[in-house]
Amino acid sequence: MALVRAAVVVLDCAEPEKLAAFYKELLGAEEIVATANRVEIKGVDGMRMAFRRDMNVTPPSWPRPEDSFQAHIDFHVDDLDEVELRVIGLGGRALDTRDAAGPYEERGYSDPAGHSFTLRRTPSTAPKQG
Template structure:
């Protein structure tokens, strides 16, 4: 038997119920456990996340180096535009904007509590050169 059998990504935030609701909708997940200070969810693909109450939590200031990326999540999607619309409708916000036209392989966002994450296209649009 393995010494460690499961893992959960835990994000600190002031309002775990609200942040859990954001990720439940984004990941089509369901709540599996909740206490006064922590909410846990599980997505259809088995991803488990928890949100722990910390009234002094401050979001990372990425991309500023003085308060660098404390945690970063990557989510794989088939349609970046559709996924972006969902993120924004749930209260997330874009962190990286690109000037050029056309599809990009990944885009950065912040959840409603300010944690950064990336939506990454599941299949590459073109091979990288160089």
């Protein structure tokens, strides 16, 4: 029997309701818990995120070195351009959208509260059709 059954990525922010709405739309998620200081969502693939109120939070400054990465999230996507448009439309901000060399293409963004995340396109492992 596992001692740990689930994990939740928790981001501190001044306005958890607004940040939860951003990720809820981005991930096609549903809200599962909301209190005065915390909102938790669950994505269609089971990924869970929570947003905790902290009025003194300082967002990371990546790519500037001052407060660089505190943590970041990788999201796997099929179409970088399509998801980028959605991120920007929801209030996110591009940080590093140069295509990385190698087998994985990735681009860096921040959510409306300044937390950084990466959209990563991974090569398909399915056999080619036709």
